[in-house]
Amino acid sequence: MKVTCPSCGLVGKVTFEHVYDASTKVVKIRNLTKTFGRFTAVEALNLTIFKGEIYGLLGPNGSGKSTIIKMLCGLLRPSKGSAEIFGQQLPCKPMMQKVGYMPQDTAIYLENTVHENLQFFGGVYGLPKDILEKKEQEMLRFVNLQDWRDSLVSTLSGGMRHRLSLACALIHEPSLVFLDEPTVGVDPELRALFWGYFESLAEKGVTVIITTHYMDEADHCSRVGLLRKGRLIAEGRPTDLKQQTQTQSLEQAFLSLTRGNET
Numbered sequence: 001m002k003v004t005c006p007s008c009g010l011v012g013k014v015t016f017e018h019v020y021d022a023s024t025k026v027v028k029i030r031n032l033t034k035t036f037g038r039f040t041a042v043e044a045l046n047l048t049i050f051k052g053e054i055y056g057l058l059g060p061n062g063s064g065k066s067t068i069i070k071m072l073c074g075l076l077r078p079s080k081g082s083a084e085i086f087g088q089q090l091p092c093k094p095m096m097q098k099v100g101y102m103p104q105d106t107a108i109y110l111e112n113t114v115h116e117n118l119q120f121f122g123g124v125y126g127l128p129k130d131i132l133e134k135k136e137q138e139m140l141r142f143v144n145l146q147d148w149r150d151s152l153v154s155t156l157s158g159g160m161r162h163r164l165s166l167a168c169a170l171i172h173e174p175s176l177v178f179l180d181e182p183t184v185g186v187d188p189e190l191r192a193l194f195w196g197y198f199e200s201l202a203e204k205g206v207t208v209i210i211t212t213h214y215m216d217e218a219d220h221c222s223r224v225g226l227l228r229k230g231r232l233i234a235e236g237r238p239t240d241l242k243q244q245t246q247t248q249s250l251e252q253a254f255l256s257l258t259r260g261n262e263t
């Protein structure tokens with residue numbers, strides 16, 4: 001069923017109240033810290049994320065969101081602390097088969113076609129040929145790139161490349177997905193469709209960890225974690241954070257919580 005969110009106007013298959021499985025921990029982070037030289041990008045982070053959640057990592061530019069995601073995807077080695085995914089201590093290469101990652105800077109091949117990129121990413125994850133064909137069709141429909149299947153990525157617009165990058169991250173049906181600003185440069189209609197799709201993934205038990213600067217989107221997360229200068233300063237359901245700060249919007253709640261943590 002298509003519905004329109006009364007508060008933000010997002011149209012899509014949105015449920016507003018997310019039900020997730022709080023008995024199954026998918027990500028468990030303890031004291032996770034990342035330093036670059038003398039600079040601490042992520043400081044003593046503790047976080048537990050459950051099956052079927054859409055967990056939003058929010059925070060100003062440079063607050064450490066992408067660094068956290070890169071550590072959880074095994075692309076950056078933590079300086080301190082530990083992280084578990086599906087009960088396995090990281091780094092754990094086989095576990096990465098169950099993980100999808102859409103980086104903030106799209107990592108697709110410009111001199112290849114849309115089709116070739118999807119085949120490549122599906123192949124890396126070992127999808128059998130018949131399933132890969134089916135998934136490619138589904139992903140092309142989802143990101144609305146059917147007519148561009150045989151086009152070189154270098155000829156696509158920025159938003160289209162972004163859409164392809166999202167499709168490449170999801171093609172192998174991961175159980176845990178990291179999406180680093182997946183809707184930047186995406187038009188509003190498609191943005192709403194993306195969120196409908198994320199919600200349908202969560203309903204199937206997929207855990208989605210997402211970063212965004214759009215507070216209307218963050219409102220659709222099951223829980224959000226607010227970061228500032230590499231530290232988690234608040235965490236909770238969007239409605240609870242608004243109540244806690246006695247504000248009407250997540251944006252106001254965010255500003256109020258950030259001001260309360262100025263150092």
Ligand SMILES: Nc1ncnc2c1ncn2[C@@H]1O[C@H](COP(=O)(O)OP(=O)(O)OP(=O)(O)O)[C@@H](O)[C@H]1O
Pocket residue numbers: 036041059060061062063064065066067068104
């Ligand atoms: N490889 C690196 N070497 C040195 N400093 C780094 C490196 N990667 C990130 N940083 C620093 O760590 C901090 C956190 O960066 P990060 O990319 O995680 O922020 P972010 O919250 O994702 O920001 P944005 O909203 O702009 O994407 C920044 O100050 C950044 O300059």
Ligand SMILES: [Mg+2]
Pocket residue numbers: 065066067104180
């Ligand atoms: Mg980032």
